[in-house]
Structure formats: C-alpha cells, structure tokens
Amino acid sequence: MSINSDNKTKILIIDDNQGILFVMKQALELKDHHVRTVSSFEGVDAIVEFSPDIIFLYVSLADQDGRAVCRELKSNNATKDIPIIMLTAYSDAHKLAKEATADDFLSKPFELEDLWEKTEKYTKQKTT
Amino acid sequence: MLRPSIFTLLSWNKGYILILWTNYTLGSPTRSGDPKDGHILTRAIIDTIREPLIVLDENLRIIVASRSFYKKFNLTHKNTRDKMFYDLGNGQWNVPALRTLLEQVIPKHTTVEDYEVRHDFPFLGSRTMSVNALEIRYENGRKKMLLSIHDATIEKNLESEREKLMAQKDLLLKEMRHRIANSLQLIASILILKAGTVKSEESRFHLEDAHSRIMTIATVQEQLDPSTFDEGDVMVGKYLTALCESLSKSMIGGRRAITLTVKSGKGTVTSEEVISLGLMTTELVINSLKHAFPGEKGGKVLVTYSAKGPKWSLSVADNGTGHSKKADSSQPGLGTGIVAALASQMKAVIKTKSTKLGTKVSVTHV
Structure with a gap:
C-alpha cells in the first residue's frame, strides 16, 4: 500500500463528467478514503506522483480511449500493480475490461454499495 | 429441328x-x-x-x-x-x-x-x-x-453512404447511452447520498424510494444493446434479477434480515413493457418492505414472473404480517395507484391475497 500519514486508501478517479466525479468523491470520502479526481489522463508521471492505491477509469474519456490508458498503465512497471476499475456504460462491460487488461469494472449507473464493495475488495487485496 | x-x-x-x-x-x-x-x-x-x-x-x-x-x-x-x-x-x-x-x-x-x-x-x-x-x-x-x-457506380456509392450513416447512427446511439447512464448515475447517487444524511427515517425512506425508481429505469438501459435499439427486446428474468439486486442493495443493504429473490421463466418483452413490469415490481417490493415486516422483523420477498404465449403473470409475495384491517380501509397510496395505472395500461388484472402469513399481489395478463 502507498505510504500516507493517515493510512487512508488513496483513490484516483479519471472521468470527464464533473457531476460523476463529484458524487463518487463524496461517496468514497464517506468511507474515509482520500480521493483525487481528474477529468483526463495526465500521464504516467502524474499517476506515480499521486501514487494511488486504486484507480477508477472511465472507458470513454472525451479525447482519450480509456482502454488505451489502462493498457499503458498496466504495461508500465511503475503503475502496473495499481488495481484499475473501468467505469463504463457499455453492455459488454466485462469484455471491455478484459480487453483493456483492467482488474474490474463498474457499469453505469451503479449502486454506491457496489462502488464501496469494489473499493473494499481491492483495498483488502493490497493489504494481504 | x-x-x-x-x-x-x-x-x-x-x-x-x-x-x-x-x-x-x-x-x-x-x-x-x-x-x-x-x-x-x-x-x-x-x-x-x-x-x-x-x-x-x-x-x-x-x-x-x-x-x-x-x-x-x-x-x-x-x-x-x-x-x-x-x-x-x-x-x-x-x-x-x-x-x-x-x-x-x-x-x-x-x-x-x-x-x-x-x-x-x-x-x-x-x-x-x-x-x-x-x-x-x-x-x-x-x-x-x-x-x-x-x-453499378451509383448503387455502390449509395450502399457505401448507407454504411457510413449506419456507423454514425451506432456511434450516436452509444453516445446517447453514455449520456443517459451518466445522468441517471448522477441523480441516483445524489438521492442515495442525501438519504444517508437525513435524520428522519421517513425522509430517508422516501429518498431511497425515489432512488429505487430511478434505478428501475436505469436497469432497463443496461439491458438494451444500442445495436438492437429499434427492436428493444429485453429478457425479463435477467432484468428482474438485476433490478431486485439493486433494490436489495439500496432498500435493505445490511440493515435488515430480509431476502429478496426472483423466480422467472424465459421470455422477452419490449423495452416499454419491461419498464412497466419493473416499475410495478419496484412499487410492490417497496410496499412489502414498508408494511410487511414491522420493527426489525426479518422475512422473505419473492418476485415471480411467468409467461406462456401472450399471457403473463407477475407476482410479489412476502411472508410478513399481512394487511391490517386499517390499511385495507385507508386510501390507496401513490405506489398502489402507479401499479393500478400500469396494470390497466398493460390490460392486466390485479389480485391481492393477504393473510397473517403474508401478502401476495399478482398482476396477470390473459
């Protein structure tokens, strides 16, 4: 797990919809996570700098293909071990996530319970 | 010759x-x-x-x-x-x-x-x-x-143009699907976040209620494939299962010892019909959760759907306390009204059977 002084799980959300970023941040902060939101992929260096424990990544970013971003992160030694959960509205979400080499997916619109469960799952995996 | x-x-x-x-x-x-x-x-x-x-x-x-x-x-x-x-x-x-x-x-x-x-x-x-x-x-x-x-130049050009337009149409439908999903996500999440902050149990229930109704519609969207948007056929069993999973999470969660299960045969209906079935299911399930299990009482709610040819039947049954005489004589609530309206639209008949062992509401189209 990444080092942070208050032991909170660090979560990065990449989605081009500000409303979604807001509600997801609110929901995750309710569970006492440290959340950063961005509307586009800012490069591997930015990810490494923040050093998240989990990344939620939207598949259809405005000017980027979320799948390509995921593949880039998964092929880089500095970021390949960070669990990436794809956010998507496509009906074949599990297939998309597999193609992108993501660890998991959440189909929009999802229950916040599902969001919390996935976060819990990948937080526990990191600590074991 | x-x-x-x-x-x-x-x-x-x-x-x-x-x-x-x-x-x-x-x-x-x-x-x-x-x-x-x-x-x-x-x-x-x-x-x-x-x-x-x-x-x-x-x-x-x-x-x-x-x-x-x-x-x-x-x-x-x-x-x-x-x-x-x-x-x-x-x-x-x-x-x-x-x-x-x-x-x-x-x-x-x-x-x-x-x-x-x-x-x-x-x-x-x-x-x-x-x-x-x-x-x-x-x-x-x-x-x-x-x-x-x-x-054949003109025909080929027209065919090529048609293929481009179809591809464009698919892209637009996908884009529309994304926007709808984002909008529903936003509204549903705001409601449930708000539900978590209100002190009044009744207010919380109403907010969760509203959230569930939105997820009923949202769950239909998930089942629809943009490439078959015009046909719009949805597998009822799959839809009701996804819907009840969503209702379980938002309305029950880990707070109550109530199980919500679905039993369904095979069958597909149009997207318009499945929304009506979904809304009726949501209302009837909410009714059960609200009235069948007073206090911390646990129990079971079973949603059943069956269809044979044009005939179908949807029922929601619980093993709760049944309707009280007071409830029977009072004015029907919003949920009951919605179910009645949708059943009428689908040319279906509602039957309610309530005893001390539970209540079963059936909506049947013959």
Missing part, C-alpha cells in the same frame, strides 16, 4: 425475358441459305437490349456490340468491330480484373454473374461495373462470349 440459339440465352440478362427458339445460330445461314438474315435478326435483338452488351469471339475480338454499349462508352461500330476487347477506347478496357474474368474465370465456369470491376475510365471517370458473362460453346467446338455490363 430446333436448336437452342443465342436468343434463349438472352433470357438470363437482367430486366429482359426473351425466349425465342429458332433454328438459327449466331451468324449461321437461314433456310433460304442467306446468312444475312441471321445477322440482321441478331443485330436487331442486341440493339434492343438496354444494358451495354458485347459479343466476343474466342479470341476476344468484338463481333458485335449493342447501341447502348457504344453510347455509354463513347464508341462506334467502326472503331470496335474485330478489335481486341482490351484495345477498345485506347486500352481503357485493359483492366486486370477483366482479364482475369475473360481469361480465367469464364473458361472454368462458363457463366458469371455480378462480377465487379472497379476502374478509372478516361471518359467516364471512376466507375464500378457489374459484369454478367456467358460463354457459348457450339457443337463444332467454336466459342463465343456474351458480356453484359451494368454501371
């Missing part, structure tokens, strides 16, 4: 049905011995054909071509007769695809239909030609070849 001649073969040419049995073969003498009669008749028939038509000998030299061929490709009888087909119009027909057709395909198959040739013709520009070809083999071993050439 009648022998099949070129005229019966013309019946295969698109748009023309002309069957004429004669004892003439192309170029052969008539009974009177005058070969000109055969030529004149053949010529006349070829000239009436709307599509460009050419007759070639076994060395691929032009014997005769139709008037429409000359007109279409800016040629004359004078500059085509006895010429090699490939040499016509300063070699504009010397196209690799055509050479393959004439020298390899036809000798193997004798008949070819809709062979596509794309070429940049100096006079016509870029064109897609659809060629029908037929090899005629005489008893004496000699051969002739018939070529009918249809300019």
Whole structure:
C-alpha cells in the first residue's frame, strides 16, 4: 500500500463528467478514503506522483480511449500493480475490461454499495 | 429441328425475358441459305437490349456490340468491330480484373454473374461495373462470349453512404447511452447520498424510494444493446434479477434480515413493457418492505414472473404480517395507484391475497 500519514486508501478517479466525479468523491470520502479526481489522463508521471492505491477509469474519456490508458498503465512497471476499475456504460462491460487488461469494472449507473464493495475488495487485496 | 440459339440465352440478362427458339445460330445461314438474315435478326435483338452488351469471339475480338454499349462508352461500330476487347477506347478496357474474368474465370465456369470491376475510365471517370458473362460453346467446338455490363457506380456509392450513416447512427446511439447512464448515475447517487444524511427515517425512506425508481429505469438501459435499439427486446428474468439486486442493495443493504429473490421463466418483452413490469415490481417490493415486516422483523420477498404465449403473470409475495384491517380501509397510496395505472395500461388484472402469513399481489395478463 502507498505510504500516507493517515493510512487512508488513496483513490484516483479519471472521468470527464464533473457531476460523476463529484458524487463518487463524496461517496468514497464517506468511507474515509482520500480521493483525487481528474477529468483526463495526465500521464504516467502524474499517476506515480499521486501514487494511488486504486484507480477508477472511465472507458470513454472525451479525447482519450480509456482502454488505451489502462493498457499503458498496466504495461508500465511503475503503475502496473495499481488495481484499475473501468467505469463504463457499455453492455459488454466485462469484455471491455478484459480487453483493456483492467482488474474490474463498474457499469453505469451503479449502486454506491457496489462502488464501496469494489473499493473494499481491492483495498483488502493490497493489504494481504 | 430446333436448336437452342443465342436468343434463349438472352433470357438470363437482367430486366429482359426473351425466349425465342429458332433454328438459327449466331451468324449461321437461314433456310433460304442467306446468312444475312441471321445477322440482321441478331443485330436487331442486341440493339434492343438496354444494358451495354458485347459479343466476343474466342479470341476476344468484338463481333458485335449493342447501341447502348457504344453510347455509354463513347464508341462506334467502326472503331470496335474485330478489335481486341482490351484495345477498345485506347486500352481503357485493359483492366486486370477483366482479364482475369475473360481469361480465367469464364473458361472454368462458363457463366458469371455480378462480377465487379472497379476502374478509372478516361471518359467516364471512376466507375464500378457489374459484369454478367456467358460463354457459348457450339457443337463444332467454336466459342463465343456474351458480356453484359451494368454501371453499378451509383448503387455502390449509395450502399457505401448507407454504411457510413449506419456507423454514425451506432456511434450516436452509444453516445446517447453514455449520456443517459451518466445522468441517471448522477441523480441516483445524489438521492442515495442525501438519504444517508437525513435524520428522519421517513425522509430517508422516501429518498431511497425515489432512488429505487430511478434505478428501475436505469436497469432497463443496461439491458438494451444500442445495436438492437429499434427492436428493444429485453429478457425479463435477467432484468428482474438485476433490478431486485439493486433494490436489495439500496432498500435493505445490511440493515435488515430480509431476502429478496426472483423466480422467472424465459421470455422477452419490449423495452416499454419491461419498464412497466419493473416499475410495478419496484412499487410492490417497496410496499412489502414498508408494511410487511414491522420493527426489525426479518422475512422473505419473492418476485415471480411467468409467461406462456401472450399471457403473463407477475407476482410479489412476502411472508410478513399481512394487511391490517386499517390499511385495507385507508386510501390507496401513490405506489398502489402507479401499479393500478400500469396494470390497466398493460390490460392486466390485479389480485391481492393477504393473510397473517403474508401478502401476495399478482398482476396477470390473459
């Protein structure tokens, strides 16, 4: 797990919809996570700098293909071990996530319970 | 004795049905011995054909071509007769695809239909030609070849344009799906976040209520594939299962010892019908959760759907305390009203059976 002084799980959300970023941040902060939101992929260096424990990544970013971003992160030694959960509205979400080499997916619109469960799952995996 | 001649073969040419049995073969003498009669008749028939038509000998030299061929490709009888087909119009027909057709395909198959040739013709520009070809083999071993050439450029362009528009349509539908999903996500999340902050149990329940109704619609969206948007058929069992999972999470969570299960047969309905079924299910489940299990009492709620032909039945049954006499006599609530309206719209009948062992509400379409 990444080092942070208050032991909170660090979560990065990449989605081009500000409303979604807001509600997801609110929901995750309710569970006492440290959340950063961005509307586009800012490069591997930015990810490494923040050093998240989990990344939620939207598949259809405005000017980027979320799948390509995921593949880039998964092929880089500095970021390949960070669990990436794809956010998507496509009906074949599990297939998309597999193609992108993501660890998991959440189909929009999802229950916040599902969001919390996935976060819990990948937080526990990191600590074991 | 009648022998099949070129005229019966013309019946295969698109748009023309002309069957004429004669004892003439192309170029052969008539009974009177005058070969000109055969030529004149053949010529006349070829000239009436709307599509460009050419007759070639076994060395691929032009014997005769139709008037429409000359007109279409800016040629004359004078500059085509006895010429090699490939040499016509300063070699504009010397196209690799055509050479393959004439020298390899036809000798193997004798008949070819809709062979596509794309070429940049100096006079016509870029064109897609659809060629029908037929090899005629005489008893004496000699051969002739018939070529009918249809300019399919406009059709091909329209087809290509249609494919582009379909691809654009799919893209737009996907984009629309994303926007709807984002909007529903936003509203549903705001409601449930708000529900978590209110102190009043009743207010919380109403917010969760509203959230569940939105997720009912949202769950339909998930089941719809943009590529079949126009058809809109949804598998009812799959939909109700996903819906009840969502209702369980938002309305029950880990707070109460109530299980919500679905039992459904196979069957599909339109997206419009499934929304109605989903909304009725949501209302009936909310009713059960609200009234059947007072206090911290646990229990079971079962959603059942079955269909046979046009008949279907949806029921929500719980093993709770049943309706009280007071509840029976009071005015129906919003949820009951919604169920009644939707059932009426779907031409279904509602039946309620309530005892101390539980309540079952059935909505049946016969």
